[in-house]
Amino acid sequence: MSEEAKAAELVVRCDCGFEARGDEEKLIPIVQKHGVDAHNMQVTREQVLAMARPA
Numbered sequence: 818m819s820e821e822a823k824a825a826e827l828v829v830r831c832d833c834g835f836e837a838r839g840d841e842e843k844l845i846p847i848v849q850k851h852g853v854d855a856h857n858m859q860v861t862r863e864q865v866l867a868m869a870r871p872a
């Protein structure tokens with residue numbers, strides 16, 4: 818319940834070389850948009866989180 822845990826930075830690296838970072842709420846829409854724009858692929862919130870690593 819600390820501030821640190823809330824603001825955890827995550828990074829997602831796509832196979833194509835695309836990289837996005839930010840906290841969960843910021844990262845998920847960015848990665849979802851990239852999936853559709855670049856790969857014509859719908860990505861769920863769970864899939865984004867499965868791909869994410871601590872930044």
Ligand SMILES: [Zn+2]
Pocket residue numbers: 831832833834835851855856
């Ligand atoms: Zn990609």
